[in-house]
Amino acid sequence: MTSAATDTMPIAAQVAATFGIGRLRGLLPQHVDAGQPTVVAILEAAGELANAVLMPLNRVADEMGCRIENGRVLTATGHRDAWRLFTSQGWTTLDQSEEFGGQDLPTIVAVACQEVFDRACPAFGMLPLSQRAAARLLVAHADEEMRTEWLPQLVSGTWGATICISETGAGSDVGRIRTIATPQADGTWSIDGEKIWISFGDHDLTERIGHCLLARTPGAPPGAAGLSLFLVPDTLIQSNDGVIRNAIVVRRIEDKLGLHGSPTCVLEFGGAQGKLIGTLHRGLSQLFAMIATMRLGVATQGLAVAAGAAEVALAYAEERLQGGNPDAPPVPIAAHADVQRMLLGMVSRVEVVRGLVMALAVQIDLARYERDERSRQECEALSQWLLPIAKTFDGEAAVEVSSEAIQVLGGAGYVNDWPVGQALRDARVFTIYEGTSGMQAHDLLHRRLWRDQGRGLEAFLKVARAEVSLQATSLVAESRSLDVALSLLADAASHLAKWVEQPVRADAVATHFLKLSAYAATGWIALRLAGTTGYDAATRRLAAAGRYWLSDLSYKATLEHALVLHGSDRLGWFEDIRAVPRCRL
Numbered sequence: 125m126t127s128a129a130t131d132t133m134p135i136a137a138q139v140a141a142t143f144g145i146g147r148l149r150g151l152l153p154q155h156v157d158a159g160q161p162t163v164v165a166i167l168e169a170a171g172e173l174a175n176a177v178l179m180p181l182n183r184v185a186d187e188m189g190c191r192i193e194n195g196r197v198l199t200a201t202g203h204r205d206a207w208r209l210f211t212s213q214g215w216t217t218l219d220q221s222e223e224f225g226g227q228d229l230p231t232i233v234a235v236a237c238q239e240v241f242d243r244a245c246p247a248f249g250m251l252p253l254s255q256r257a258a259a260r261l262l263v264a265h266a267d268e269e270m271r272t273e274w275l276p277q278l279v280s281g282t283w284g285a286t287i288c289i290s291e292t293g294a295g296s297d298v299g300r301i302r303t304i305a306t307p308q309a310d311g312t313w314s315i316d317g318e319k320i321w322i323s324f325g326d327h328d329l330t331e332r333i334g335h336c337l338l339a340r341t342p343g344a345p346p347g348a349a350g351l352s353l354f355l356v357p358d359t360l361i362q363s364n365d366g367v368i369r370n371a372i373v374v375r376r377i378e379d380k381l382g383l384h385g386s387p388t389c390v391l392e393f394g395g396a397q398g399k400l401i402g403t404l405h406r407g408l409s410q411l412f413a414m415i416a417t418m419r420l421g422v423a424t425q426g427l428a429v430a431a432g433a434a435e436v437a438l439a440y441a442e443e444r445l446q447g448g449n450p451d452a453p454p455v456p457i458a459a460h461a462d463v464q465r466m467l468l469g470m471v472s473r474v475e476v477v478r479g480l481v482m483a484l485a486v487q488i489d490l491a492r493y494e495r496d497e498r499s500r501q502e503c504e505a506l507s508q509w510l511l512p513i514a515k516t517f518d519g520e521a522a523v524e525v526s527s528e529a530i531q532v533l534g535g536a537g538y539v540n541d542w543p544v545g546q547a548l549r550d551a552r553v554f555t556i557y558e559g560t561s562g563m564q565a566h567d568l569l570h571r572r573l574w575r576d577q578g579r580g581l582e583a584f585l586k587v588a589r590a591e592v593s594l595q596a597t598s599l600v601a602e603s604r605s606l607d608v609a610l611s612l613l614a615d616a617a618s619h620l621a622k623w624v625e626q627p628v629r630a631d632a633v634a635t636h637f638l639k640l641s642a643y644a645a646t647g648w649i650a651l652r653l654a655g656t657t658g659y660d661a662a663t664r665r666l667a668a669a670g671r672y673w674l675s676d677l678s679y680k681a682t683l684e685h686a687l688v689l690h691g692s693d694r695l696g697w698f699e700d701i702r703a704v705p706r707c708r709l
């Protein structure tokens with residue numbers, strides 16, 4: 125068995141239940157049809173492609189990986205055909221601007237489809253994600269000429285794109301980038317340096333690849349403020365329409381734990397020609413138009429892999445017969461209380477992270493479509509608050525749920541007959557790339573809580589408390605559980621305010637603050653799910669998942685709150701640990 129075929133019904137049910145979806149539908153331009161029947165039809169079509177084409181590719185790409193031949197990267201057997209089908213069916217165009225060949229659909233539709241595709245083959249999804257995010261970047265910051273040349277090709281999937289940041293000395297610390305961009309007489313820039321770990325840095329799927337690359341220009345200030353952003357194509361189109369290679373060499377493909385179908389490349393730029401995107405020295409802040417989409421995409425990858433692993437575990441637990449009365453035939457392991465505990469934990473986690481990523485997607489679109497400025501700003505603040513939380517919590521969900529799925533399958537989960545081992549390997553990077561969990565916690569504390577003066581937290585508490593008031597009489601225990609988490613979060617935030625002048629103390633507990641924020645955010649989603657009514661299977665599942673998630677939420681939130689208040693003193697023991705001689709690396 126390679127994977128569990130995706131049933132899109134639970135995903136469609138969540139779209140219908142998402143906070144703000146009704147309001148968003150009312151605000152969309154008239155030509156955009158994002159009504160529920162359309163969403164259901166789109167998801168069914170996505171499911172057909174995912175089950176028929178991407179699911180079989182998942183195992184093949186994992187086993188074959190990618191290779192370099194004659195200096196170019198070749199993807200696994202079947203990847204090119206899958207890509208051709210994917211683009212010919214228009215899946216790269218969903219939430220892109222109509223002006224450039226897109227369908228103008230809201231982000232939530234693209235996110236819901238991404239879940240379907242990534243569940244079948246997360247490595248395949250790496251290319252459309254960076255492509256979609258690059259298109260967002262160019263719409264926001266490119267000049268007319270660059271937009272006209274690149275956007276229709278990116279939107280159609282004829283050309284691909286990368287996010288090209290990392291270097292040997294510049295991982296989380298982007299300000300240490302050393303790649304140099306030197307101005308040329310013809311207005312272009314000459315790029316010199318080495319970029320590492322570039323996903324789909326080279327491949328055989330698209331006709332052309334554009335690297336969205338951060339570099340330092342001569343005389344630029346040190347640190348992140350001195351970085352500028354360039355579009356560096358792998359090929360240059362000449363005035364006679366001839367095509368030549370740009371000065372970029374693929375040094376190697378990384379040998380890595382998972383996502384083998386996605387080539388992670390070391391690229392050397394030796395005087396490659398590039399063009400400036402936007403304004404000099406504003407590179408990093410402009411790139412956030414791409415990074416935000418990538419982070420939402422990683423959150424969705426996390427959801428997708430967690431959802432796939434949970435479904436395999438559920439199906440397996442009904443079929444595997446073990447235990448029960450020795451005088452009778454063995455029972456399905458799903459009959460055992462401890463297995464039910466694991467399955468409930470996994471499924472409820474999947475449903476709340478799905479609700480979280482979808483609520484975030486809707487807020488992103490409302491920040492664009494809301495008519496009055498104040499509402500727009502509130503949606504913007506709420507989406508910025510939820511983004512690092514969803515990136516981290518959904519990424520962690522993939523790791524933890526796939527690990528738990530292995531536990532449910534027992535020995536069968538550890539051997540490669542079942543896809544849960546690959547799920548765990550593929551998922552492990554979700555909490556690392558696009559900003560590690562530690563850096564997301566730092567972002568939530570320093571930017572969202574302190575620099576933005578808690579505007580996002582305020583917007584979140586407002587909507588979450590409104591939900592508590594709404595459900596307080598019908599879901600008494602569940603509402604109380606969320607109410608406790610919200611009070612603890614507000615208290616932790618005011619406690620941290622005391623440490624603005626001693627950020628090291630606060631940094632020591634930033635991860636616990638993010639976890640507490642994540643419990644509060646998922647508690648809000650869970651209460652909404654618990655309140656869904658209806659007798660169809662999808663609705664009953666949502667309500668059960670919400671209630672289960674809330675059943676121990678206040679305990680988890682209490683622990684994280686206590687750890688925030690505990691502060692940094694216990695880190696003093698680190699000096700004793702580092703005093704012991706270390707292994708040689």
Ligand SMILES: Cc1cc2nc3c(=O)[nH]c(=O)nc-3n(C[C@H](O)[C@H](O)[C@H](O)COP(=O)(O)OP(=O)(O)OC[C@H]3O[C@@H](n4cnc5c(N)ncnc54)[C@H](O)[C@@H]3O)c2cc1C
Nearest residue numbers: 287288289290295296321322323556557558559560562563
């Ligand atoms: C499969 C894969 C695909 C990738 N794709 C791309 C891509 O397409 N484009 C691209 O540009 N990059 C890509 N990357 C790189 C990725 O974004 C980086 O790995 C990530 O940003 C972390 O950087 P690092 O690995 O150097 O870790 P480091 O920065 O060395 O961090 C190591 C640890 O130290 C912690 N740490 C570091 N600094 C701080 C600090 N100031 N405060 C607190 N904690 C800190 C981190 O949280 C982490 O736990 C990819 C990586 C992988 C593995």
